[in-house]
Amino acid sequence: xxxPKMAAYLTHQQKxxxxxxxxxxxxxxxxxxxxxxxxxxxxxxxxxDKNKDVxxxxxxxxxxxxxxxxxxxxQHPQPYIFPDSPGGTSYERYECYKIPEWCLDFxxxxxxxxxxxxxxxxxxxxxxxxxxxxxxxxxxEEETPADGPRTEALPPARKEGHLPPLWWQYVTRPRxxxx
Amino acid sequence: xxxxxxxNTSMILTLTIxxxxxxxxxxxxxxxxxxxxxxxxxxxxxxxxxxxxTLFMYSGAESIISNWEWKFLMNxxxxxxxxMDQYSMMFFPIALFxxxxxxxxxxxxxxxxxxxxxxxxxxxxxxxxxxxLTLANNLFLLFIGWExxxxxxxxxxxxxxxxxxxxxxxxxAVLYNRxxxxxxxxxMAWLALSMNxxxxxxxxxxxxxxxxxxxxxxxxxxxxxxxxxxxxWLPAAMEGPTPVSALLHSSTMVVAGIFLLIRTHPMLSxxxxxxxxxxxxxxxxxxxxxxxxxxxNDIKKIIAFSTSSQLGLxxxxxxxxxxxxxxxxxxxxxxxxxxxxxxxxxxIHSLNGEQDIRKMGGLQKTLPTTTSCMTIxxxxxxxxxxxxxxxxxxxxxxxxxxxxxxxxxxxxxLLATSFTATYTLRMxxxxxxxxxxxxxxxxxxxxxxxxxxxxxxxxxxxxxxGLLITSFITPxxxxxxxxxxxxxxxxxxxxxxxxxxxxxxxxxxxxxTQPKQTPLTNFSSxxxxxxxxxxxxxxxxxxxxxxxxxxxxxxxxxxxxxxxEGLADLQLMATKTSTTFHSGLIKTYLSSFALxxxxxxxxx
Numbered sequence: 118x119x120x121p122k123m124a125a126y127l128t129h130q131q132k133x134x135x136x137x138x139x140x141x142x143x144x145x146x147x148x149x150x151x152x153x154x155x156x157x158x159x160x161x162x163x164x165x166d167k168n169k170d171v172x173x174x175x176x177x178x179x180x181x182x183x184x185x186x187x188x189x190x191x192q193h194p195q196p197y198i199f200p201d202s203p204g205g206t207s208y209e210r211y212e213c214y215k216i217p218e219w220c221l222d223f224x225x226x227x228x229x230x231x232x233x234x235x236x237x238x239x240x241x242x243x244x245x246x247x248x249x250x251x252x253x254x255x256x257x258e259e260e261t262p263a264d265g266p267r268t269e270a271l272p273p274a275r276k277e278g279h280l281p282p283l284w285w286q287y288v289t290r291p292r293x294x295x296x
Numbered sequence: 297x298x299x300x301x302x303x304n305t306s307m308i309l310t311l312t313i314x315x316x317x318x319x320x321x322x323x324x325x326x327x328x329x330x331x332x333x334x335x336x337x338x339x340x341x342x343x344x345x346x347x348x349x350t351l352f353m354y355s356g357a358e359s360i361i362s363n364w365e366w367k368f369l370m371n372x373x374x375x376x377x378x379x380m381d382q383y384s385m386m387f388f389p390i391a392l393f394x395x396x397x398x399x400x401x402x403x404x405x406x407x408x409x410x411x412x413x414x415x416x417x418x419x420x421x422x423x424x425x426x427x428x429l430t431l432a433n434n435l436f437l438l439f440i441g442w443e444x445x446x447x448x449x450x451x452x453x454x455x456x457x458x459x460x461x462x463x464x465x466x467x468x469a470v471l472y473n474r475x476x477x478x479x480x481x482x483x484m485a486w487l488a489l490s491m492n493x494x495x496x497x498x499x500x501x502x503x504x505x506x507x508x509x510x511x512x513x514x515x516x517x518x519x520x521x522x523x524x525x526x527x528x529w530l531p532a533a534m535e536g537p538t539p540v541s542a543l544l545h546s547s548t549m550v551v552a553g554i555f556l557l558i559r560t561h562p563m564l565s566x567x568x569x570x571x572x573x574x575x576x577x578x579x580x581x582x583x584x585x586x587x588x589x590x591x592x593n594d595i596k597k598i599i600a601f602s603t604s605s606q607l608g609l610x611x612x613x614x615x616x617x618x619x620x621x622x623x624x625x626x627x628x629x630x631x632x633x634x635x636x637x638x639x640x641x642x643x644i645h646s647l648n649g650e651q652d653i654r655k656m657g658g659l660q661k662t663l664p665t666t667t668s669c670m671t672i673x674x675x676x677x678x679x680x681x682x683x684x685x686x687x688x689x690x691x692x693x694x695x696x697x698x699x700x701x702x703x704x705x706x707x708x709x710l711l712a713t714s715f716t717a718t719y720t721l722r723m724x725x726x727x728x729x730x731x732x733x734x735x736x737x738x739x740x741x742x743x744x745x746x747x748x749x750x751x752x753x754x755x756x757x758x759x760x761x762g763l764l765i766t767s768f769i770t771p772x773x774x775x776x777x778x779x780x781x782x783x784x785x786x787x788x789x790x791x792x793x794x795x796x797x798x799x800x801x802x803x804x805x806x807x808x809t810q811p812k813q814t815p816l817t818n819f820s821s822x823x824x825x826x827x828x829x830x831x832x833x834x835x836x837x838x839x840x841x842x843x844x845x846x847x848x849x850x851x852x853x854x855x856x857x858x859x860x861e862g863l864a865d866l867q868l869m870a871t872k873t874s875t876t877f878h879s880g881l882i883k884t885y886l887s888s889f890a891l892x893x894x895x896x897x898x899x900x
Contacts, residue, residue: 145654146654147810147811148805148811149654149726149733149805150730150731150733150805150806151731151733153805153806153808156808157808157810190813191812191813192813193813194591194813194817194818194821194822195591195592195593195594195821197593197652197654197655200649200650200651201649206594206649206651207649208459209456209458209459209460210456210458210459211456211458212456212458212459213456213457213458213459214410214458215458294408295410296408296410
């Protein structure tokens with residue numbers, strides 16, 4: 118509830134905040150020791166706060182442009198990237214172990230017989246998915262505007278006894294770190 | 297006689313024991329491999345391989361086993377011949393010891409992997425290929441081992457194949473090794489043509505060996521041992537899991553190129569051009585790698601560049617015509633480099649996957665065993681007197697100082713030695729000392745024996761290996777005994793200067809001045825701009841020339857210019873010049889025809 122709507126363009130506030138966070142992260146990559154980082158972070162914050170109340174959009178945009186250019190000139194060549202973020206050392210490391218769930222259907226019956234209760238339960242889940250698929254599609258078709266969806270968020274279930282649309286993809290998603 | 301028999305038997309026994317994890321599951325139906333069985337196999341093989349080593353140390357017994365010839369041609373024989381000389385007999389226990397420690401560590405490190413047994417299989421296959429390479433008496437068997445380690449390196453670097461960077465790195469490793477293989481195949485072809493054999497005993501020529509096959513061998517070593525020019529794959533190979541980096545890219549695989557040059561050094565020793573190439577190439581590699589290592593922030597990349605730098609130093613030793621010293625450096629380097637990688641693996645797992653040294657600090661108090669062994673390894677790397685690295689590194693620098701060779705190479709090597717001290721101390725200061733900058737909740741512990749035992753074992757090796765090897769192996773060439781004091785202490789002085797530089801730089805990071813990009817730090821951070829330049833320029837020129845050949849050369853030139861359009865152009869040119877000649881006065885032409893016919897008729 119109350120989630121921000123993504124539009125096609127960024128507001129000025131969003132751009133300034135993104136520049137601030139970017140420059141703080143690169144400052145953290147430069148100033149390894151925490152006290153030095155805190156000192157320069159406070160200086161940076163003061164520079165941003167000085168122009169906080171500029172009401173003239175032209176001047177504000179010029180300040181932002183100058184700030185972006187200064188960031189580009191002073192950025193760190195090897196910025197610190199968290200291991201699980203894109204570009205980090207563990208990113209997508211376990212992607213090769215994330216197999217889709219429909220591979221279970223291709224197991225040999227002798228292998229399936231090793232886990233009989235799991236596969237029996239799975240048959241019930243698949244039956245549920247087959248029954249609710251039409252209703253999910255109908256709900257999505259009704260709720261999507263004519264010129265395409267506005268956001269990536271899926272709507273919740275509206276009627277009693279219905280399941281949220283595309284719930285199967287969410288429920289059968291692979292683990293983050295495989296066993 | 298008995299010594300040789302015992303030697304041969306124990307070596308073959310070692311090899312057979314190493315093959316048991318592959319053969320036993322085929323023979324018995326209930327036997328299942330597990331990481332534990334493979335580790336125990338390697339440990340048994342190590343203990344048995346101590347027998348040939350002690351035999352060699354005490355009786356100097358060497359042997360060559362030769363069996364089963366591949367009757368390829370009538371007068372060209374390719375036997376499976378195994379050479380047990382000082383190099384292979386010393387390398388076996390060292391490689392098996394290091395591998396045993398790494399595998400024991402990997403049972404903890406990779407314990408959350410679904411396919412851990414396959415991982416251990418790959419490491420075992422790699423080890424077998426590497427030992428084949430060391431035992432080979434002819435270049436054919438060596439080539440089999442060479443390619444084997446290349447393939448296993450590809451499979452192991454790209455272990456987590458869902459990751460795009462890992463696939464790129466594996467591809468880089470294979471391509472750069474392939475470029476080196478061109479050189480190896482060139483030398484093998486020359487040898488087959490001129491010596492009619494690939495046996496190492498036949499490669500010796502009393503006169504000067506031609507430079508071309510030697511350049512081929514040097515190219516092979518450049519590719520496999522990551523010298524400057526074919527080096528980018530080694531830092532990229534850190535995408536693989538840490539046991540892979542510890543085994544392949546620090547102790548065993550990357551020394552295969554240097555090992556090839558050690559095996560073929562009779563060919564190299566009388567060609568001064570080849571030796572100078574080795575010297576200058578090695579000096580350039582060692583300085584370049586040391587320069588790049590100074591500004592790296594990923595702990596594995598720092599150790600990777602350190603490996604690259606030490607490989608350059610080994611190449612310098614080959615260039616000084618001292619293969620035995622190069623082998624000594626290979627042996628001592630294996631111990632402390634593998635230990636450094638294992639320590640970094642322990643740190644990475646303790647910090648839940650964090651590899652950046654900017655987010656480590658104060659680990660001396662929280663991981664005492666790991667960091668103490670890391671300090672021992674770093675001291676050995678810097679060449680601290682009487683640790684393992686000292687016996688090889690100091691001797692190399694002394695020999696270089698006292699030889700009358702390239703001064704430029706000497707200066708580069710000394711500079712690289714000081715940089716070694718610089719980046720090592722930088723790593724130590726940022727990782728182990730000061731206040732901690734790690735995340736607040738970490739699974740930090742050293743309670744597992746499977747972590748501490750391998751690391752302490754290798755630490756013991758780092759301290760004692762240099763002394764033990766030099767005490768028991770007789771040198772083939774006399775080292776320089778007397779030299780001025782400055783020459784003798786050059787390595788230590790340069791190391792101390794590097795330490796002072798590192799302390800000064802760390803002081804600067806504490807002072808409140810805003811750090812900036814400077815050309816020097818940019819050169820070092822972007823690894824000398826080598827990667828984008830070579831990777832993009834190469835593919836760009838290749839694709840451009842391909843496009844020009846395909847469309848311009850074939851389509852435009854052959855089909856148009858040489859063919860119809862060209863002919864049409866020629867015709868057009870001819871007609872344009874000759875158009876103005878005739879003026880179109882038909883009546884005058886007809887009357888001239890009639891007049892000339894009348895004159896001819898009137899003559900006849």
